Amino acid sequence: MAFNLILFYLFAAIAVGTTLLVVVQSNPVHSVLLLIGSFIGLAGLYVLLEAPFVAVIQIIVYAGAIMVLFLFVVMLLNAPREAIVRSSMLESGATRAVGALLALAFAAELAWALTRSRTLAMSHAGDTPAFSVPQIGQRIFQEYAFAFEATSILILVAMVGAITLAGRHLSKNDQGHNG
Amino acid sequence: MLNPVVIAQLAILLFVFVMLLSSAAGMVYMERKVAARIQQRMGPTLVGPYGLLQPLADIIKLAMKEDVRPKAADPILFALAPIISAACAFTAFAVVPFGAETTFFGLLDQPVPLQVADVNVAILWVFAVTSMGVYGIVLAGWSSNSKYSLLGALRSSAQMISYELSYGMALAAVLVLSGTMSIRGIVEAQSGGLLDVSHWFLWLQPVGFFIFMTAGVAETNRAPFDFPEAEQELVAGYHTEYSSMSFAMFFLAEYINMVTVSAIATSLYLGGWNGPFLPEWLGWIWFLAKVGFLLFFYVWMRWTLPRYRYDQLMAFGWKFLLPLSVVNLLVTAAGVLYFGL
């Protein structure tokens, strides 16, 4: 077996394993940390797919910034543990069994649909050139320039929105609620 | 049996690991000696000649202490936090080159770079691994289940995240000048010139160097930016509840982060292993000298400057350093376009 294939299965196992645990865990702090593990597995897969730039960007932005945001919110909210545990999964085992069965059916259907594509003939493109960062940068700023500018406005809107929603409005009356 | 190049690479890996560990020990000694001299006292002199075996005594003492774990602490996270800190500190150094490509006097048939891994997105790799190091601190504070730890951890991690932005902008300015993200490429872009000194990026980017060093000091929670772990303020911040080897891991992680920041600053601004008067294969001596100077500068700053208060620290990072780094990037980019560097 090629080394590549072994690495693929290793990273895929890490990604799937940690993602399953994310959904199953009752403690949200553990969920966030497991999701970071999943991102690291995915970053490994991106490197295998010859996209090291995106892999590193994923670690910096997703695992290093967004997950820290999640972690801060979970730690600062500190919802009472019993509430989390009690209402984390639907109570009856039958519901869970039906849910798992439906999930399996969905997964099988997705796998069938995705592998029917005509790209089967092209799936062994082993000699595609690896894209260097300058090439990607050129395309982003030339072809995708509008998307780039729109995304920057989106980030600005998100920043203002987040501060407005979560910030403490000292001039309003609801400062007395939870403070 | 094995390809000799692979053996050489493994040997370099082992060498870098051992050197990092001993540099942490050396830093412990240097810190105490330099601190003592700045405060006009002697420092460690009892253990070994000139107190040189003091770090060894410290390590033995730490290893023999009892490992206390608070009862309400989350066991997995409590054990995981120092591991994450130390692992990220070591991993960040993996892409730092400390010498030119060498064949070890003709023993090997193809030259091997003096570096653990030559990745062509190396600068981003360092940035990514440093971002992951924040988790060690946050988890340490959270899993200790203690007020002081949590407050210290949240402040410390908020500080690290804030200064990462200026850090990244300063890096981006260097990337504009060098055109490549591989650290080896950046060092090689600084070679040549008068006495091998005049092409350093330090002369083209003095403001960038200042921003990078300031942000680096804040990232490693040192010197004037160490409010979150100041002894007088928050007991000991995020590592209050840790003892013996776990505490040693945090200490180790902090010193190795310092070494990494100094090594990256050397490679980006001070020309890496380029220096006058020595042949290229001895470049690593210059690298060690420059990193040593920056580490001395770190210790010097700690024992000379007073500490920033937390809100002053955050205001400095967001309202002064970040706009300055953006302006630095713009001016650098304009300069490259205009002068065609």
Next chain:
Amino acid sequence: MADLNHYLILSGLLFTIGTAGVLLRRNVITVLLSIEVMLNAVNLTFIAFGRFLGSSDGQIIVFFVITVAAAEAAVGLALVIALFRHVETLNPDAFRQLRG
């Protein structure tokens, strides 16, 4: 050499897990995390196709998806904080005031 099909099946699996998390969990933070899982599965599909079709479009689109996911996570968490100030729970079933 891992095939395109391998990557597609993997991303289908991850997408399913994410969807199951969104639909089955009763904790707002975990629901947001599951949405991130779904976005990541889609990213993997993009990069896999980009690699096997020889185009850098996959990487560029993933770049934008990551950015949009960041913005969405920030606003989502701000909403969670704002809601938490009114009712001290992370259970989305507790917010029923607009139900018909």
